[in-house]
Amino acid sequence: MIIKIKNLKLRTMKNLQYTLFGLTLLLFTFSACTKEKATEYGQFSLEFDNKVGAEAVALNASGSTDYPFTTAMSQEFNLQTLGYYISRVELTGPNGESYSDEVSTGATSEEVKGFYQVVESNESSKSIALENVPVGTYNQITFTLGVEADYVEDGATGGVLDPSNGGWLWNWDSGYIFFKMEGTAPASTSTDNTFKFHIGGWKEIAGNASLVNNVKRITLEFPSSAEVTTSSDEQAHIVLDLLEILDGHHAVDFSTTSRVMSPVAGADYAHSLEEAFMVHGIHTK
Secondary structure (H helix, E strand, O other), X not given: XXXXXXXXXXXXXXXXXXXXXXXXXXXXXXXXXXXXXXXXEEEEEEEXXXXXXXXXXXXXXXXXXXXXXXXXXXXXXXXXXXXXXXXEEEEEOOOOOEEEOOOEOOOOOOOOEOEEEXXXXXXXXXXXXXXXXXXXXXXXXXXXXXXOHHHHOOOOOOHHHOHHHOOOEEEOOOEEEEEEEEEEOOOOOOHHHEEEEXXXXXXOEOOEOOOOEOOEEEEEEEEEEEEEOOOOEEEEEEEEEOHHHHOOOOOOOOOOOOEEOOOOOOHHHHHHHHOOEEEEEEEEO
């Protein structure tokens, strides 16, 4: 009987040793796999390029009578101001890769992240660097044209959203002007033949006909895949074609429409803006 108990104890101790060894091996293997699969990060850039058909946008001084562009209605025009807000940028890939740009608001410019005011007169604003993008293959981008409700409701903010710092805020009911285009056209019946298209609006309220949500979430396919590595810096060349707006499904006639300055008036043009962007190519900087 004593021998049996002693043998049982020996077997139990050996089983315990095997179990501990197995757990140690499992933990070591898991740790090694974790290290092997640690996420690496790189940078990816967006380059916005504004065009009128095949022609690059060039701004004219106020009062200029030089008209380099023509609409499908054969109406000549020039441009003096052009810009738009881009926010909440996301990248996705064919193998499950994903990246979401950090977005936050606050009272100071340091707290405001993920909002970009692309202004034609400011060359550096047309290039956006996305940091800490997981290494991988990407073939699609999604971004918001405008400032969405959650962030307007945050109230007064800093950075590119600050009205005192050039932010294009109408008021807290109408929200931000997220697309601004101004210039001169001989066909315009406004003073000095000017035109102004200010597109905005972020909410709808039942019974209030003056408010409409024109903010657009836009998804674009890449013409070729982008490979993000720890050392590369590729960029998506994104083109905005203004003729898609001026000659779109709600074509502009400057002789009858030279002022678009409210959410409701801008609704049709906001729909045209959804079709005005395209990724022209993926390039290495």
